[in-house]
Amino acid sequence: MVELLKxxxxxxxxxxxxxxxxxxxxxxxxGTVTIFSLDKGQGISEHTTPYDxxxxxxxxxxxxxxxxxxxxxxxxxxxxxxxDEPHSLKAVERFKMLLTMIRANxxxxxxxxxx
Numbered sequence: 001m002v003e004l005l006k007x008x009x010x011x012x013x014x015x016x017x018x019x020x021x022x023x024x025x026x027x028x029x030x031g032t033v034t035i036f037s038l039d040k041g042q043g044i045s046e047h048t049t050p051y052d053x054x055x056x057x058x059x060x061x062x063x064x065x066x067x068x069x070x071x072x073x074x075x076x077x078x079x080x081x082x083x084d085e086p087h088s089l090k091a092v093e094r095f096k097m098l099l100t101m102i103r104a105n106x107x108x109x110x111x112x113x114x115x
Contacts, residue, residue, distance in 0.1 A: 009035065009058055009098060010058040010059050010096050012025070012035050013036065013037045013096065014037065015037045015039055015094055015096075016037070017039055018042065020036065020037070020038045020039075020042050020043075021037045021038075022035065022036045022037075023035050030103055030104070031051075031102040031103050031104075032101050032103075033098065033099070033100050033101075034099045034101075035058075035099075036095075036096065036097050037094070037095070037096045038062070038089070038091035038094070039094060040092070040094050040095075041090075042090075042091050043089055043091065044088060044089040045088055046087065046088040047086070047087070047088070048086050048087070049081075049084075049101065050084060051083050051103050051104065052080055052081065052082055052083050052101070052102060053081045053099055053102075054078060054080050054081075054100045054101075055078060055079050055080075055081065055097050055098070055099055056078045056097060056098040056100070057073050057074055057075050057078065057095070057096070058075065058096040058097060058098060059095065060075060060091065060095035060096060061073070061074040061075070061091075061092040062074075062089055062091045062092055063089070063090050063092060064079055064081070064087060064088070064089050065087060065088045065089075065090075066079075066081055066082070066085055066086070066087045067085045067086060067087075068086075072092070
């Protein structure tokens with residue numbers, strides 16, 4: 001039987017003082033969907049992945065650094081982190097995000113300045 005998960009997205013993970021908390025909602029060979037909460041000042045250190053990933057902000061504000069360029073992002077915004085580009089994250093205030101990673105061959109990312 002398939003597990004049915006229903007509810008307000010931002011309620012699927014709680015904040016913890018001084019911590020980064022994650023909960024994987026979907027974990028398949030084709031990709032993952034993970035929800036994160038980060039207390040103010042917490043972060044995720046710089047790393048790369050071989051796949052594109054999309055961040056959807058559910059609450060708060062953070063700075064996501066992609067290839068050395070800072071991007072401030074807040075509730076109801078999203079950003080795509082391209083495959084093979086170094087990226088990191090720092091919570092400017094308490095922050096929740098939904099991270100969707102698709103494990104597929106790299107495709108071109110549509111950039112705001114190209115539309």
